[in-house]
Amino acid sequence: MTESVAELLNSMEQQCRQVIDAQGSAEPCIIGIHTGGVWVAEALRERLGLPGPIGTLDISFYRDDFSHIGLHPQVKPSEIPFDIEDRHILLIDDVLHTGRTIRAALNEIFDYGRPACITLAVLIDRGGRELPIAAQITGATLDLNADQEVQVQGPEPLSYRIVTKELPND
Amino acid sequence: MTEQHLQAGPLPSGMQLHDDGRLRHLLTIEGLPRELLVEIMDTAESFVSVQAKTVKKVPLLRGKTIVNLFFEPSTRTRTTFELAAKRLSADVLNINIATSATTKGESLLDTLRNIEAMFCDMFIVRHADSGAAHFIARHVAPHVSVLNAGDGSHAHPTQAMLDMFTIRRHKGDFTRLKVAIVGDVLHSRVARSQIHALNILNTAEVRVIAPRTLLPADVEKLGVHVFNDMDEGLHDVDVVIMLRLQKERMQSALLPSAHEYFQLYGLTNERLKAAREDAIVMHPGPANRGVEIASDVADGSRSVILEQVSNGIAIRMAIMSMVTGAAQ
Known part of the structure; x- marks a missing residue:
């Protein structure tokens, strides 16, 4: 069953405004992680009325499983069309699971410069963390089993569904 | 001599690919599928963006050792291969071996065994003889990839x-x-x-x-x-x-x-x-x-012309990461 994300985005928008107010500094720059994270980032940028463009990251070159599975065949260019030095960054992804993607994204961001701070915002936190990483802004928190997966579809309309996948036997 | 030049080298290009179609060695363009050439260019496009970063490096090939094995002098090709490897965080060893009539056959194999014993993962080979990279590819350990950086008048993929x-x-x-x-x-x-x-x-x-x-x-x-x-x-x-x-x-x-x-x-x-x-x-x-x-x-x-040089780094980063990731 496909779920709409309007309410999740409403909630994220509200939390973002609180974080931005608390920062009290210049407006943050938005960076989305390919592919779903970019969709969520675009939707939030529009809601928050921030000027574009957003930055996009493809973390394929920073993955920790490269030596096991090789390079993702459809790796996209990372584009950060602004200087991140001393800026407040809203890092946005669609689903937070093990935390490994965020670890890779943080490493990549620091190769562009030294931001003042980074706030992590995710549409869905599905649990199952393998690294000490937490999101400050969350659209929804789900408690899913290991054989369940959140699939986000987009960009327009943005939606998600929960599917049960076959686990390998070993 | 002319005929020989054209025919020297080309071997079944199948040895360049793994069973699942991924790139293992790059020895010649001849016989490669179009999708693979497009994939190389698409991947290179992402590596162009790496060169725009403050830190022009990605950790992809951390812990891998790449050997530039040059039996023939070269500046541009060797340096762009070296820079590409370094931007992928690999360790690079440059070995320049002067060409001589005796640097063939058994002694080439000897050189190879010696370097292999240093636990290397990839050989970048330039040689004055057509087919040299194929020869090396046929004799390396299963986990090693070979990239042809120019062999005689045969190929420079x-x-x-x-x-x-x-x-x-x-x-x-x-x-x-x-x-x-x-x-x-x-x-x-x-x-x-x-x-x-x-x-x-x-x-x-x-x-x-x-x-x-x-x-x-x-x-x-x-x-x-x-x-x-x-x-x-x-x-x-x-x-x-x-x-x-x-x-x-x-x-x-x-x-x-x-x-x-x-x-x-x-x-x-x-x-x-x-x-x-x-x-x-x-x-x-x-x-x-x-x-x-x-x-x-x-x-x-x-x-x-100068863009070609910059693009050479991105394309070599793409090829190196594609063969390394696929090496199992």
Whole structure:
């Protein structure tokens, strides 16, 4: 069953405004992680009325499983069309699971410069963390089993569904 | 000698691919599927963005050791391979071995075993003999990949791919392009690899422009249109690729003199008028100014020669990461 994300985005928008107010500094720059994270980032940028463009990251070159599975065949260019030095960054992804993607994204961001701070915002936190990483802004928190997966579809309309996948036997 | 040059080297290109179609070695462009060439260029596009970062490095090949095994002198190719490897966070070993008649067969294998014993993951090989990289690829341990950085007059696949990448970034769709390759096609491994790549990518028309003495006997079989007249050959082309005229060829009586060669086949702004208005000019380097290309063309607004060098880093990063990730 496909779920709409309007309410999740409403909630994220509200939390973002609180974080931005608390920062009290210049407006943050938005960076989305390919592919779903970019969709969520675009939707939030529009809601928050921030000027574009957003930055996009493809973390394929920073993955920790490269030596096991090789390079993702459809790796996209990372584009950060602004200087991140001393800026407040809203890092946005669609689903937070093990935390490994965020670890890779943080490493990549620091190769562009030294931001003042980074706030992590995710549409869905599905649990199952393998690294000490937490999101400050969350659209929804789900408690899913290991054989369940959140699939986000987009960009327009943005939606998600929960599917049960076959686990390998070993 | 001519016939031998064309036939030396080409081996079943199947040994370049894993069973699942992923790249294992890159020895020659010949026989590779179009999707793979496109994948190489797509991946390189992502590596271009790495060069825009403050830290121009990604941790992809951390802990891997890459050996530049050069039996023939080279500056550009070796340094761009080295830089590409370093930007992927690999460790790089440069080994330059002077070419000599005895550096073949058993001693080549000996060298190989010695370096392999140092736990290396990839060999970048340049050798004056056609087929040297194939020979090495056939004898390396299963986890080692071999990239051909030029073997005799046979192939120079990474140069061809960086040229294709440069063309694609400027012109997009190959199926509408006319591309002319000008100069010493006979001795050029670059030309041979370019011709294969252009044809695999379905280029509308591939032309070679050269005097008969600098063309292989059966060059048409490679899928090109042959022109002996420069102005005729350049008419309406989108891309002009100039080849380096190796000075040593002059001594072997294939050409009367550098001056006369320039008169007939040198690229000048005047000659370039025959090509399309938006045509780009390429050269694999190092260029002999005043021999195959006039200085004002090499430095002119239509020249993409320096872009080719930058693109060479991205394309080599792409190929290195594709073969390493796939090595199981």
